[in-house]
Amino acid sequence: MTLGNNQEIAVHASGVEKVYISGDTNVVALRGADLEVRCGEVVILAGPSGCGKTSFISIIAGLLARDGGKLEVMGEDPQALSTEARTAWRLRTVGFVFQQFNLIPTLSIAENAAIPLILQGMDRRSACVKAKELLDQVGLNGRDRSSPIQLSGGQQQRVAIARAMVNSPKIIVCDEPTSALDGATGLRVMELIAQVGRMPGRAVIVVSHDDRIYHLADRIIHMDDGRIDRIETTASLRNAHV
């Protein structure tokens, strides 16, 4: 993998290790994982269940401590920060899309999407106005006062995408964003992620083993048993399918 142009590096991970200690047994989840993601890139992290995808993405997002290796995300090692500083760093730097959406049912979708801005100290009114713009972008115009429970799964995931982008984070991480959705809906959600995520200065990492959406990414990083197994580019993928 080479840096063919002068694009900024969003994520640089080398030799990342993670060992879970549960009782007497140690589970090695990552055994030297390397990854480089450039700004403007959308990558999919794929691989069989238990190969360490979630662990890896959690470490990159500053949610989980690693047990070895090096990591720089947007020029910073989240693990080098204090807990408070890391929390603030996540708020500024990382947008999250979860498999189960995690929208608060008693808030309107605009309020849900506004949460990162409010956490950053913006007043509620302005934050909701901004969130409404994002909801318009993800195709939910006019629905901003709805409750999440009035929306379909695909629409809820769109709200989550709006929420992940509302404060313009540099990195967006998504863990299985389409696996709670049916195939067609999942595809449209992934299209949205690829579209809004692929922006200069922003990188998107999506964990998924749904191969129907692979063609929407720039690269597919295949993991196996805690390591990067092989990397496909979309071009090679298309060739394989032809």
Add this chain to the structure above:
Amino acid sequence: MPIFALKMLFGDSARFYGMLLGLAFSTLLISQQASIFVGLMSRTFGFVTDTPQPDLWIVDPAQRFLDDNKPLRSTAVQRVRSIEGIEWAVPLFKGLLVVNLPDGKRQMSQVVGIDDASLIAGPPFMLEGSLTDLRKPDAIIVDEKATRREFKMNNPPEGGEPRSLRVGDTLELNDRRAEVVGICKATQTFQSQPVIYTTYSRATEYAPMERRMVTMVLAGVAPGVDEVQLIKTIAERTGLSAFNGEDFADKTVGYWMRETGIPINFGTAIVLGFFVGVAVAGQMFYNFVLDNLKYFGAMKAMGASRKTLLGMVFLQALTIAILGFGLGIGMTSAFGLTVPGERLAFRMTWHIPLIAAASVTVICTASAALGMWRVLRLDPADVFKG
């Protein structure tokens, strides 16, 4: 985030109303039962509170509480008067006598005989007539409640509909004529018999003849005299026990508290109220936090600080505590205002809302602390776990 925290709370309406009612009911049980308890207990010494004039209440040393009459010889008054530092001393008669109503009904009544000359220890409020009317022949003053209830004239002498006893009517006390010259308002007694005031000498005429007629001696202390020393002197010189009003009331309440099951009954109800709050509201609040844990977790991952998250839980607990307590105290007050005082002793002293508030605080703090602990322990990495 405060507004979002409140929306989360109010939005979960089934649970919100559950918690609200749980806390309100708990507050109601605690404050209502405590108020009735205080009300009942203060009835035991109502006569002492109604009678502010004496500095000292002088009784037989064996007397355990206000109504535990151990009459004294009539010389007791003279002996107390002769003690230096006593400004004045008057006898008081207090006893249960049978009253015959014109329609033949008989009613045990509490007769209070007050000093003929000074009329000290008369009723606290006169509704009709005046205290000095007691100096008329056969005069008695009757408590207003009794005129409507026990002494209601079912067959008035002038004929017509049944009516309340009124000034000018006559009763018989132990077969002697007694004429109503006034209507007063006295604090309800614990045993709740009708209260009749008359003069000491007339009371002793009404009462069956006995050697000891003075129920107690009421005394005033001369200015500048040390009360504690005086009480000792009275004990040495007369063998009698003297108390100031407050101590006498305390002694009386203390007796009822120690010797009856009343405190246990009310204590049980109050503790029950507390546990209803814990079981219903505390438990529901904790479940509310647990249900929202995934959202708190997501917010923690997104970059919400501990302070923000704990602040949200704290605000939710505080809000439900204030609303539940307010509703409960409101219900208790409404109860206290609507139930007639003569039926039910109800007295909400300022301590009672404080006690209820403390209980609600304990319940909400404990469940909020448990909830906060769960929020603190949340591993943000868990948000990616299904």
